[in-house]
Amino acid sequence: MLDASRSTEALALLAHELVHGFVIPAVAPDDPAAALLLEGFPSYYHSLAIEEVLDGGFYARFIRKAWRDYRERRETCEAGTPDLPPEKPLLELSDRDIGPYKDVFLLDDRFVVLLDRLRSMIGPEAFLRGTRTFLDRHRAAPARFADFISTLEAVSGERLGEFVHRWFGSMEALPETWAPDEV
DSSP: OOOHHHHHHHHHHHHHHHHHHHHHBOOOOOOOTTIIIIHHHHHHHHHHHHHHHHTTHHHHHHHHHHHHHHHHEEEETTTOOBBOOOOOOOGGGOOOHHHHHHHHHISSHHHHHHHHHHHHHHHHHHHHHHHHHHHHSSSOOOHHHHHHHHHHHHHHHHOOHHHHHHHHHHOOOOOGGGOOOOO
């Protein structure tokens, strides 16, 4: 018999790996936020792909789980532990940080919550249009995370710099008012 929770986990992992080929632009080698583009994007966008193709409730469950994981890690890892690297601002995660941070803070935690917040701020349609525009522009030309934010700003007409600086560039605790009702 197929275990539904294991099946969902396997589907999410498979989707994450498949999404790598579609959502990773050419990354500027000196971008301090390269890890966000290389691993963070597939970690977030696979949830939208599953939502669109297979399961109308997957995205909401994924975001609730990201919030649970974020809260747990804030409580258990704030000062770092011997088995986990100390948390640091997302904009400081380089490609060298993917290994130690990938499964701890990058894949299913703060970055996912922040992308969901950006999507809420500018609207799902503008977010998707901005993402597509960004990826089209940077398939071969090196991209920086700042290019992604600039593209979202251009497409949506919203100013996002202060939000990005405050939440992606610091370790300040995220406001609980952002959390879904049923976390």
